[in-house]
Amino acid sequence: xxxxxxxxxxxxxxxxxxxxxxxxxxxxxxxxxxxxxxxxxxxxxxxxxxxxxxxxxxxxxxxxxxxxxxxxxxxxxxxxxxxxxxxxxxxxxxxxxxxxxxxxxxxxxxxxxxxxxxxxxxxxxxxxxxxxxxxxxxxxxxxxxxxxxxxxxxxxxxxxxxxxxxxxxxxxxxx
Numbered sequence: 001x002x003x004x005x006x007x008x009x010x011x012x013x014x015x016x017x018x019x020x021x022x023x024x025x026x027x028x029x030x031x032x033x034x035x036x037x038x039x040x041x042x043x044x045x046x047x048x049x050x051x052x053x054x055x056x057x058x059x060x061x062x063x064x065x066x067x068x069x070x071x072x073x074x075x076x077x078x079x080x081x082x083x084x085x086x087x088x089x090x091x092x093x094x095x096x097x098x099x100x101x102x103x104x105x106x107x108x109x110x111x112x113x114x115x116x117x118x119x120x121x122x123x124x125x126x127x128x129x130x131x132x133x134x135x136x137x138x139x140x141x142x143x144x145x146x147x148x149x150x151x152x153x154x155x156x157x158x159x160x161x162x163x164x165x166x167x168x169x170x171x172x173x174x175x
Contacts, residue, residue, distance in 0.1 A: 004050070006024070007049040007051055008022070008053065008058050009040050012066065017155065018033070018034065019031055019032070020040070021061050022040075022044075024049060026081035026083070027078060027080045028079070029047055029081040029083065029132070030047075030133060032132075046084060065136075075102065076136050085132070092127045093133075093137045093139075095111065097137045103168050106143070107121070107145050108125050108142055108144060108145070108149065125142075125144075128152075129150065135153075139151070140153070140164060141169070148161065
């Protein structure tokens with residue numbers, strides 16, 4: 001009998017709003033700054049997986065996110081399910097995930113160069129804006145050369161400011 005792959009959802013109230021997580025047997029597949037039935041349906045449809053209630057699968061991810069927001073976790077240990085990414089997104093976001101640790105930032109241009117994809121800084125911004133796993137794949141740590149840049153999660157730039165402040169990395173003059 002073949003194991004049926006499924007997606008389990010869970011939510012967490014944070015200072016940047018409610019964070020929804022979607023977890024597959026391969027790992028965390030999505031985080032979102034909203035938790036509605038419609039959003040859960042869209043994520044499940046994008047993954048092509050049925051939804052199940054599986055609190056034991058979701059709880060380790062929620063526990064690490066709680067620790068992050070409490071200021072006691074700087075690196076996530078759970079696996080990431082990269083299937084929602086194109087190969088270029090995987091290279092760019094994988095580079096971000098692996099090379100920009102807690103409390104550090106990088107500009108869109110620097111990330112473009114590090115990723116080696118040939119994607120220009122403006123394209124890096126688009127990839128950050130469509131990141132299916134914000135916070136864990138830390139697109140909030142990517143800044144414009146002229147300031148904070150945008151942020152599509154939570155309530156936008158104020159959420160980016162909050163996350164950078166939590167990490168002790170809000171650059172001077174960008175309060």
